Amino acid sequence: MRIGQLAQLVGVETQTIRFYEQQGLLPPPDRQDNGYRVYTEKHGEGLAFIRRCRILGLSLAEIHELQSYQDPHQPCTAVNALLDDHISHVRSQITALQALEKQLVSLRASCNDDREVEACGVLAGISEGNMHQQ
């Protein structure tokens, strides 16, 4: 399988595949005489694993870490710890965004569309700076 076919199979761009190889997330495949990369089904699985992790919001570094835990007879404590960390990270992101939304909505409520910029409640609200940092 060449890089374009693999890319289409998994739904990524060919450059992304080369990028993952360069970052050490995908093992370097064999090459044809012309230098073209040749992929096996294993590469496909590896690539799909990476993409699913990315969809779960894991960083490339975290994925790398997960890969290092793949030894079958290790306890999977570390895998679970990584996931727990990630979950709490996502939760704090949600909390922060909810606070932000509240702030934005109240800012937006301070103006209607019929005013001129001079009297714009939004710009005034930002400029006054009665904001809780973080």
Place this chain on the structure above:
Amino acid sequence: MRIGQLAQLVGVETQTIRFYEQQGLLPPPDRQDNGYRVYTEKHGEGLAFIRRCRILGLSLAEIHELQSYQDPHQPCTAVNALLDDHISHVRSQITALQALEKQLVSLRASCNDDREVEACGVLAGISEGNMHQQ
């Protein structure tokens, strides 16, 4: 006021101020004979405005856009539209993260710490790929 004082006043690094100037978000200040930048109170207000926008999660491009709306006698429709856009962006981020959290929690529930990697429910869950994309 020199750059260091302005930085301390607003609570940013001096490099950040030079960066904003370079990006066209802060007007280039006058210089002393030795080349040092000299800032006025107006620059302080401008910088504080930028920082508050950043805390609200606006991108530098959005801030630039906001600045272009500062003409006092324009209607502030555009300002409100920008904010509305930003609010809906934040809301969709929240929704996405909540869905992600649910997925991560259910993935995490599929394994306990006493297993070996071979039987790890988390790794299996990712590899099976029964995931809703996005």
Place this chain on the structure above:
DNA sequence: TATTGACCTTATAGTAGCTTTATAGTTTTA
């Protein structure tokens, strides 16, 4: 007076996770 330290200057590289562009060689199709 020499020098130390705190400040200022510019230019450049690094961060994350790709995407885009440039340039060139290879294979497939019309």
Place this chain on the structure above:
DNA sequence: TAAAACTATAAAGCTACTATAAGGTCAATA
């Protein structure tokens, strides 16, 4: 045979800074 479609590498671009390097300026101290 020539164009289209694919492959290769290398380097730059994206965001919003942060960090580093190498050097100029200034006030205070030894």
